[in-house]
Amino acid sequence: MRNQFARRLIVSLVCAVLLAGCWLAFAERTEAAEPGPGKTIVMGTSPDYPPYESVDAAGGGEIVGLDIDIAKHIADKLGYKLQIAGSDFDGLIAALQSRRVDFVMSGMSATEERRKSVDFSDIYYNARNTIVSLEKFSYASLDELKGKRIGVQLGSTQESVVADMKDTQITKLSKIPDLMQSLKADRIDAAIVEDAVAAGYVGTNADLHFEMIPAEVGGEGYAIAFPKGSPLTAEFNGVLRDMKSDGTLQAIIDKWFGTEKDAEPSAATSGLNFKRLEPYAGYLLRGTYVTLLFTFVSALFGFVWGAILSLFKISNVAPLRWFSTVYTSVFRGTPLLLQLLLIYYAVPQLFGYTIPALLAAGLAFGLNSAAYLSETIRGGILAVDKGQREAALALGIPYRTMMASIILPQAIKNILPALVNECVALLKESSLVSVIAVADLLFRASVIRANTFLAFEPLIAAGAIYYVLVLILTSLARLLERRMRRSD
Incomplete structure (x- = not known):
C-alpha cells in the first residue's frame, strides 16, 4: 500500500514539473525583436526611480514615469510596439550587451565610460x-x-x-x-x-x-542607451528633435515634475504606519503567487533531477559517477546568485535565446537544489536495509522495478524531513530572483518602498507573508508524513 502511494506520488511530481516548466517557458517571454515597423521593441529600465520610472503598485502594476511616456511617444511615432522589461539599474548595460533589450531609458547619464560599451541618443533631460x-x-x-x-x-x-x-x-x-x-x-x-x-x-x-550641487559637478545629461551600432539610435534622435521643437518633450517633463518639487513635507510620524500599505495589498499578494509558483517548480525539478543524480552516484557505470560528482561539486562550490546571473545573462549571448527571467530563475534554483538533494536521496537509498535489495534480486525482480517500487519509496519516507527543509530553504531563498526583476514577493515589497518612501512597513509585511507560507508548508509536510506512516 505504501509502495503504491509512493509510486503515484512520484509519477504525479514528474508530470507536475514537466507541465509547470512548459508554463514558465512561455509565461514571461521578453525577447528583443529585430527593429522594424510594426514589430515589438523592448525597453529596459529600473522601475525604482520616481518620477522617471516606477511601478503603479496601487493601480494595475504598470510601470509609469517620465521615461516611459517619452519612450511610448517615440515608439508610437516610429510604428513600434513597446514592451517594458524591469531590472536592477546595475544590470541594464549587461541586458543591452546580451540583447535582452533593444534600448534602455532609466535616468541614465551619457558618460564617456558608458559610451565605450553602448551608443547614446541625444540628451533629453539635464538633471542636477x-x-x-x-x-x-x-x-x-x-x-x-x-x-x-x-x-x-x-x-x-x-x-x-x-x-x-x-x-x-x-x-x-x-x-x-x-x-x-x-x-x-x-x-x-x-x-x-x-x-x-x-x-x-x-x-x-x-x-x-x-x-x-553646482551644475558643473557630475553634469552629464540623461540619454537613451542602445547596443553598439543599433539602427534605432538615429531613428530615436529624429523623433527627439521633433519633440523638442514642437514642445512635446517639455510638456511631458512638466507633467512629471510639476508637483514633485513643490510637494510640502509631510508631518513627522513615529512608529510604524501600515495603513499606507492598504492600497498595495493586492499587488503584494500577487507576488505571493509568483513566489509559490517559482518555489513549487524549482522544488519539483530539483527533486526529479536530484533523484537521477543520486542513481548516477550509486551506479556501476564510472562515467555516470564521475559526472554526478563533478556536477555536485560545481553547483555546491559556487554561489547560487552567481549561477542565476550566469544563466540569465549568458544564455542569450551563447545560444541566441532570450530566456525569460522566471524560467532562468527556476532553472538556476532547480539545478542548484538538485546538487544538494542528490546527496540526501543517495543517503536515503543507502539507508534502506541491504537485505531487501538482495531479496528482490534473488526473486528475479528487475533493477529498475526494484528501485522504483521497493527502494525509493522507503528512501523518500526516511528523508522526508530533509526534503521539507530544502523546500523551506527554496521558499526563503526565492527572494534572490528579485535581482533579475522577477516580480516575486520581495521585489514587490521593494517597489512599494520606492512608491511610498516607507522603509520598514513593506519589508515587515513581506516577512510576515513568508513566515505564514513556511508554517503552511511545514504543516502540509507533517500531514504527508502521517499519511505515509498510516499506509505502512
Missing part, C-alpha cells in the same frame, strides 16, 4: 545632483562631506561625483530606497541623488533635507 541628509545636519556642499559616510546608487553617475573624495567612506547600494533607509538608520551621513528623486523623498519625510 543633490546632497540628501537628515534635517538636523543639512550639508550644503561636497566640501562639508569630507571625512563623512556617503551613499550612492551602484552603477550611477553619482559614483563619479564622489570618486575623487579622499578620506571618505563610500557606500554603494543597488536601490534608492535602500540608500534612504541607510541614511535614516545612521549608516551613512548623506546620499547623492538626482534632484527630482530627492524632492520626492524630502516631500514625504519631514526629517530629510536636500541641497543642490
